[in-house]
Amino acid sequence: MTDPDIPPLFRISAPGKRICFWGAPAHVPAYRSLAEGLDATGANTGNLFIGHGLFHGTDCLHKAFHPGFGAIPAERLHEHFDMLFVPASNFVGNGVDLTVHAEYFERARLPIFCFGLGSQLKPGEAPALKPGTEKFLRLMSERGGSIGVRGAFTAEVLWDMGIRNTSIVGCPSLLGLRAGTLARLATARPGLERIAVNFSNNVRRHALHPDAMRATENALFQRLLGENAYYMLQNEQPEMDFLAAMAAGQGDRAAAAARSIADLFGVSASRGELRDFVERRIRIFFSVEDWVGCMGTMGVSIGSRFHGNVAALLAGTPALFLVHDMRTRELCELLRVPHVMLDRPRPAEEVMERAASLDYAPFLAQFRRLGIEWRLFLERNGLGLGFHQAEMAEPVAA
Known part of the structure; x- marks a missing residue:
């Protein structure tokens, strides 16, 4: 950082x-x-x-x-x-x-x-x-x-x-952006030992290819349940409802929200890793400084949220942008940041392999x-x- x-x-x-x-x-x-x-x-x-x-x-x-x-x-x-x-x-x-x-x-x-x-x-x-x-x-x-x-x-x-x-x-x-962050991006090698991930699962209707987006995000979510990964929210309602229910000690409400999250990502609600993930791995920030500070501890960021990945860039952490709509596409094309078009279902391993070999020279x-x-x-x-x-x-x- x-x-x-x-x-x-x-x-x-x-x-x-x-x-x-x-x-x-x-x-x-x-x-x-x-x-x-x-x-x-x-x-x-x-x-x-x-x-x-x-x-x-x-x-x-x-x-x-x-x-x-x-x-x-x-x-x-x-x-x-x-x-x-x-x-x-x-x-x-x-x-x-x-x-x-x-x-x-x-x-x-x-x-x-x-x-x-x-x-x-x-x-x-x-x-x-x-x-x-x-x-x-x-x-x-x-x-x-x-x-x-x-x-x-x-x-x-x-x-x-x-x-x-x-x-x-x-x-x-x-x-x-600061000189130090650009220098870090120039030399950083993505690390998969600590991953930040973000999703746009609540705006898939805006996607250019909704089915491809859904399949890719679901596969990535399921892949990362067993990894040292942290899910960064922006406005996803079931996930935020789960956090609010946990904070209020409302077990039934939290369980219902967890089931909604499972449905969104096509995973069994009874899967043991799911409950552990949503309880311990979800983060939301209402401060740019806190968000960027957290991203500075990550090895890589992956996801379809443009500003979720900008948080990583401001910390000097490499990010892979998953492009699903014209808003994200035009920014990624202008900036020449590493990105993958979600024009077909992308297996999780393909996304992870791409994230492990990011090159920020074109962006710089x-x-x-x-x-x-x-x-x-x-x-x-x-x-x-x-x-x-x-x-x-x-x-x-x-």
């Missing part, structure tokens, strides 16, 4: 600016239950990496998350802030409704900087966005120099909508290029990019 006191490689520079953040959160306040903590993350703990990366990666005069639409009238927001930063997630989706947000920020009339916008659509699926969501996307286009999108797929979706001022920049979660080369694109992107929005490592600012050879 690298020293957290060493600054990240990049800093967004907005000298003299008062920045209002709205979107993915960076922190979770004190919570009384797992459900309350999850709700504070925007219903997915992976969102914390988006908000945390952009918030802590920005240098400015003053910064704060928006206190709530009822706290500051939209027409008075400019008295408190000079610019709106949006650490974005999957806003470009047919089920997303941003009507209230569009109306508020239209009246606020602040410049808008958006980083990390992604699409929920499938290839060939026609956008059927809520009117308020489309209005919000167009507002960000009009109020900003360039919208930062996760990958080429999202850029194409917006292009077809007539929104052309986009920059393909990936995710702001990567602003947390691409990351240098991405740093240059970030600089151009920020300049288009009237911002700057500071480099804490001189070599990262050098032009990349063709």
